[in-house]
Amino acid sequence: MKLHCEVEVVSRHLPALGLKGRGKGTRAVLTLCPPLHRSPPLSRVGAERGDPHSAYLCVATLKDKRGTRYKLKENIEQFFTKFVDEGKATVRLQEPSVDICLSKANSSSLKGFLSALRLAHKGCAVDALLSTQTSVKTSEFEKFKTKMVITSKKDYPLGKNFPYTLEHLQASYCGLVQFDTRILYLKNLRKLDLSHNHIKKLPDRIGDLIYLQELNLSDNHLDSFSVALCESTLRKSLKSLDLSKNKIKALPLQFCQLRELTDLKLDDNKLIRLPFKIGQLKNLRFLSAARNNLPFLPSEFKNLSLDYLDLFGNTFEHPDVLPVIKLQVPLTLLESSARTMLSNRIPYDPHVIPFHLCHDLDAAKTCDCGRLCLNSFIQGITTMNLHSIAHTVVLLDNVDGTQAPVSSYFCSLTCYVNSSDMLK
Template identity: 75%
Template sequence: MRLHCEVEVRNQHLPALGLKARGKGVRAVVSLCQPPRRSALQPGAGAESDGRACLLVSTMKDRQGTRYELRENIEQLFTKFVDEGKATVRLKEPPVDICLSKANPSILKTFLSAIKLAHRGCDINTPLSTPKPVKTSEFENFKTKMVITSKRDYPLSKNFPYSLEHLQASYCGLVRVDMRMLCLKNLKKLDLSHNCIKELPATIGDLIHLQELNLNDNRLESFSVSLCQSTLQKSLQSLDLSKNKIRALPVQFCQLRELTNLNLSDNELIQFPFKIGRLTNLRFLSAARNKLRNLPSEFKMLSLEYLDLFGNTFEKPEVLPIIKLQVPLTLLESSAQIILSNRIPFGPHIIPFHLCQDLDTAKTCVCGRFCLQSFIQGTTTINLHAVAHTVVLVNNVGRMEAPIISYFCSLTCYVNYSDMLK
């Protein structure tokens, strides 16, 4: 029985000595073996097993491997993150922690079950081999990068190496995301550009280490709310959705707060996500050749290094404001202002779902207050250099300005900030 993974062997006494472990695993093949009896090592003796299973950790530098006894020698098994392909075997003698990572979760679970049986001295159903050097070819399973650029090279009869961290499958004619890719829990970069994908499965959000996702030149029409609320919130840093058919992005898109690079060029976007200002880490934004008419009010909260809005159909600012003030304020409006101003947690398990939607789409007044249905809406222009260091011209005339919507929660705010609309 063998497990391909990364291994770090830590001495348990290091913390007591004020020392830290290296903190980095190496590629290894971990085997569950059964050494022969000592008598079997004598000339002419048979290769008879003594029934005591051991753990053999082999690396490229040490293909012979280091052997660890298992029977009544396991102090503790740490399996909290086994579904992520991680586990730790703490031994009594020698006092070390064998830290396993980047393993196939299903194989790891089976492997750990066998280790438990070996510790108790029970029979293991799987036949065990005698310790022997690992072949160099076995380490080829640790491939971390695969680039496929044609249908001919696309693997149909075999799975992708589980250890992949970077996978590119471009010009393969894919009409959907291959579900085998979604089992690659170590993926950091996924490039599916230049295909025919129309829809993204929600399970992409299960790739907990995914940092870069390239979907350039496909046929996507939307980016689902479930993806915006997945673990991508904590991992995704670069997203390329250019050359698709996306008309709008959900409000929840702005929950992807680790994004630093976002490319939305060559789509059919009519507007940016309403709360785009929440993308506080965003530094590179491209949305050229869309159908943007104006920018949302929170756009001015961005702090970008590069901005490209060339070729959009920006409208001229409205001369007259849109007035939707309600005096006195409704109970809903007042309650919403209190909840949002005090950052009181809310969700569909606390209040009705439609109220959650109202709170998620609340507008922010120039004074900082919030408003739902009672506001004055005005349109002005913003110099794009106010939000970005480098700006691509908006059109061929050399414009550096674009219309932006502003909201006012009261007539007083409108009067005090009316200079913004001039």
């Protein structure tokens, strides 16, 4: 029985000596093996002459293919398996006093291997699982492939799975018409590039790729980016997203939950609006949404702080348009209650108030004075200099210089009149 993963062996004596481990694993092959029938070398820590039917854990690396052996029978102090579904676990031994930290393992293989270790610890017969090899072959370590680049349809693997150890996968110009669900099992994936294909829809389970930092879906046939993806674990991991050259008309309100985004490319789509809470993307530094159908920018766009901004080729409206007045005097009970909840940051969820009210509160408009409003407001088009939020700005083609129209909201007539950007 074998397990391919990364291993770090940490001595529990290190903290007492004021030291700590490297914190980085080494590619290794773990096997269950029988005890040595002769006195082992001193370098084989934990190996000793013993019960011929007992099993030992052998940790072999590329530098030490014969491996280090550890006794298992009545020698495992504890298993740490909280993150076993992520391919991580730790086996704590009594003698020697070490923690064997496993990571980047196939989760199903890891669970099976841990079950075998438990049996060996209890002294159960595991002869059928023992490996008779005295050393691990170099070819075993070649299975630890972390990067795969495919740039033609003929090279795309159909008859075999992707190596589960992949951290970077590029499959471009492969003619894919749908997302390959085998990719969802690559739990260590950091970078995924499926550009220049014909993919029309993304599965919600992409959020299962908990380490995914870069996602390139440019030049496909996507017409949406689902709410489920915005609410998945991508919120904590995704830093770079390329959706350029697709057919997307709008991004959902929940898109702004992807708070770790630093780079966002939306060029050459059919966007008629940007998420109006886009100002919540505090980490965003690169934004490109050229050649779309944006008539104006959302009011919270002014809250961004960018290094680079490109909005070239959009159909921006002229700011001299009449405002939309939806003021309610006096305020309705719903409006007054909503403003109170939002201004006092009172938490809410569908278990407390109806779902549709949660959605309305999530979509509340921000007045230039900072207050929030629900259905009572004045909406108009103001202008802003894009250099006020971005260091480098690509000039707009159909408005003057770097001045862009912004859809602004005012919670009252007083705010509308007193606004420094008062409408003409």
